[in-house]
Amino acid sequence: MFFEYVISLLNHLFVTYAVGITGIYFILAVISLFEILSYRDTKKYTNYKELLSSPFAPTISLIAPAYNEGLSIVENIRSLLSIQYNAYEVIIVNDGSSDDSIEKMKANFSLEKVPFFVEEKIKTQKIKAIYKSTNKALHRLLVIDKENGGKADALNAGLNVSNKELVTCIDVDCIIEPEALLKLVKPFVSDDKSEVIACGGVIRVANDCVIQDGRLLGVRFPKSSLARFQVLEYLRAFLLGRMAWAKLNGLILISGALGMFDRKIAVAAGGYNTNTVGEDMELIVRMRAYMAERNKNYKVAYIPDPLCWTEVPETHQVLGNQRNRWTRGTIEVLKLHKGLFFNLKYGVMGLLSYPFWFFFEWLAPIIETLGLVYFFILIALGHVFWLKAIALILVAYTLSVLLSISALLAEELSFAKYVKKSDINSMFLAAILEPILYHPKVVYWALKGNYDLLMGKKSWGKMVRTGFKKAQA
Amino acid sequence: MEPSTPILTNDIFFYGYLVLIFAGLSTIIIVGILTNRLLNKLSYKKSFKSQKIIKDCLNTIAALAPDSELFKAEIQEAQSILQRVTQGSPRLAQFVIDRLLDLYKSLTGKSAQALKDVYDNLHLYRVSKHKLMQGNYAIVIQGIQELAEMKRHEDIESIIGFLDHYHRLVRLETRVALVRLIPEDPLMCMKFMKDILTKWEEILIYNKLRSLSPEQIPTFKAYFSHTNSTVVCYSINMAARFLQYDAIDLITRLIFHENTAICWQAVNALKLLQADQAAKYILLLLHKTKSLKVRIECIECLAQIGDTQKLAPLFRKVIDKSKNPMVTKTLSKIFVDWDKSGAKKLSKSSFKGKSRLMISHFSNPLIH
Secondary structure (H helix, E strand, O other): OHHHHHHHHHHHHHHHHHHHHHHHHHHHHHHHHHHHHHHHHHHHHOOHHHHOOOOOOOOEEEEEEEOOOOOOHHHHHHHHHOOOOOOEEEEEEEEOOOOOHHHHHHHHHOEEEOOOOOOOOOOOOOEEEEEEEOOHHHOOEEEEEEOOOOHHHHHHHHHHHOOOOEEEEEOOOOEEOOOHHHHHHHHHHHOOOOEEEEEEEEEEEOOOOEEEOOEEEEOOOOOOHHHHHHHHHHHHHHHHHHHHHHHOOOOOOOOOOEEEEEHHHHHHOOOOOOOOOOHHHHHHHHHHHHHHHOOOOEEEEEEEEEEEEEOOOOOHHHHHHHHHHHHHHHHHHHHHOHHHOOOHHHHHHHHHHHHHHHHHHHHHHHHHHHHHHHHHHHHHOOOOOHHHHHHHHHHHHHHHHHHHHHHHHHHHHHOOOOOOHHHHHHHHHHHHHHHHHOHHHHHHHHHHHHHHHHOOOOOOOOOOOOOOEEOOO | OOOOOOOOOOOHHHHHHHHHHHHHHHHHHHHHHHHHHHHHHHHHHHHHHHHHHHHHHHHHHHHHHHHOOOOHHHHHHHHHHHHHHHOOOHHHHHHHHHHHHHHHHHOOHHHHHHHHHHHHHOOHHHHHHHHOOOOOHHHHHHHHHHHHHOOOHHHHHHHHHHHHOOOHHHHHHHHHHHHHHOOOOOOHHHOOOOOOOOHHHHHHHHHHHHOOOHHHOOOHHHHOOOOOHHHHHHHHHHHHHOOOHHHHHHHHHHOOOOOHHHHHHHHHHHHHOOOHHHHHHHHHHHHHOOOHHHHHHHHHHHHHHOOHHHHHHHHHHHHHHOOOHHHHHHHHHHHHHHHHOOOOOOOHHHOOHHHHHHHHHHHOOOOO
16 A cells, blocks of 8 residues: 555656656747747847947957967967957956967967056956057957966956956857857847846857858758757757746856856856856856845846857767766756745746756756656566556657757747758757667766766866868868 | 556557657648748749849949939839839849848948939838838838838838837837938937937937938937936937037036936036036036046046146045045046146156056056
């Protein structure tokens, strides 16, 4: 009798969880699709270039931390210096690189040490020197050479040096679309109801794309199957997830690869946290908490334009490290801000976003694994009604494929970057295979992240990049 | 799984239906995407030739317009080709409008007039006006923008009603359009404006105002007593940007306004207008105001318009005593600027600590 009761209870728990997570993902997908259509309409009549010649356009600091990027640093900086915007500067933070990054920058950009006064609003590792270019054409460039302190510390050094209204934090090895700043800045200047404190854009996969001089010349679907699955994953996360959260004003994650922030609020909130590997999410949560605690009407905006292209891992080891880090980062942020959990004071963030991340981002792989273990126990005990079990697995599988296909629909409705017919076919194939070939690995890496955090692991893990494909001459 | 009290039905057909629904939806989306691509490709192929003809005709008209007397026949021929190509095709008509707008923005004189004639003679304004009757606010905005860009003064009546539209963005675009369409009173739409003026709208209106001739620039002081504080701030700023010196007296009175935003904007405007007659009032405000932002603006304004001989010792005292980094920074910058302009107020040795570092910072030509 007791045994039957336990089984019934567990069944209820697992089914409620599964229905809950599916329902929420579909609600988010529907909201996102409507938002994308609305954004597409807005773009038809918006001339972003009006900002180019205006003296009223907000000033921006583009902060790019660089650690041992000597191979591509010069090309990457050139690309950052050619972004379409008038009132911006590029701050490169050399975070104690052990390679020849700083020498290359000095030689290629005629850098000269300057007596720059830095007010340490946020504590960072020691700044060794600050350089400006003697070439007037490169007046936008400023290079900070500091002792190694990690990405968050480097970004904080950039925040200390910047005196512009907005800051854009980027990964130096990403390819930024020329119009990225014009588009990211728009929500900051056009909202009449609330103060926009941050804005994020879509990150896309650059593997196998054609790149020349830091410019994206041609979009190609990656050849590696691991990268292909990540294309789908990125589309789902960026187009179907974050669009909806932004609409609900509950977005708590802007990718570290590209995000724009109100500098004063980012600094007042304390800048990036150097004790977590989820520093990008942590900053947004803290900025939001800062505003909510002061009863300010604020917003975190998000735009679906593909503004930043990044190289994703193509080997299991590197991808595993990355996902492990993401999981640890999520848990650390949730732990640091546990006071938000169902806390009315923090509005949508406390009531929806935080619980969503807790139940459906952190716990999802754990519950999924427990469900699987439970299923095997039931098999061993002969408690499985096979026909129903197979039917349920099929329902879950087709649902998962439908969600991925919906992400492709979102892409088609918005930007349709993959134009070749073979690319579309490959994307469909990836959507069909992903739940079987890729998803189990992601669950495993997430579980390992949980385990590693318990064991006290703090490191970032090594990221090996293969480099972008060069344009054919 | 067979629990004693099943939470899910044991009816296998129910799950079968679910699988069919999900698989069916996926298939519909895939087929939809492929069909959409195919249709786009076919439509592109079909209209490719026509689009090329349209581009050529418009380029011909724009290029030959300055010598329209000589090339009257060629221009008329190009216009009739355009009429023939676009007849019965809303898609191509829209293509002509888009292309016309692109060209019109970068051309002036006879070429621009010739393009406007194409818009009028081909009755393309009807396409734009039709958009005003649509339910989708984005389409309405496109219609308003097209009519305004092509300077359809005769359609002002159709546009002006949108000042009361339910959608904020339609109201905004209408105001911007009217700046272009009513050059004799470009800001008339602001007279009863209740919306908050966003920075985006400020940018759009300023860009439109800049394209007007000097005699068409409105007298901004007429808006200084507006009930909407964002309009007041903007008009003060515009008065300064367009160097309307006759507004100085009114602006000087506004520096004591109870609204800090207006107060700051007024001080900033006096700085831009180099209104030295207002120096004593700024000094008064500097002692009176509690807002740090206003205080810093007052210091910057005084540095521009005040008597450097009198101010230098005063500022030098503050710079070493002030604990506020923003004040120190502002004053350091002022001293360096004074030095550069030949006032020679700077003696690095007399500055201490933070202020000394800031002086070196601002003295460096690569930084400042």
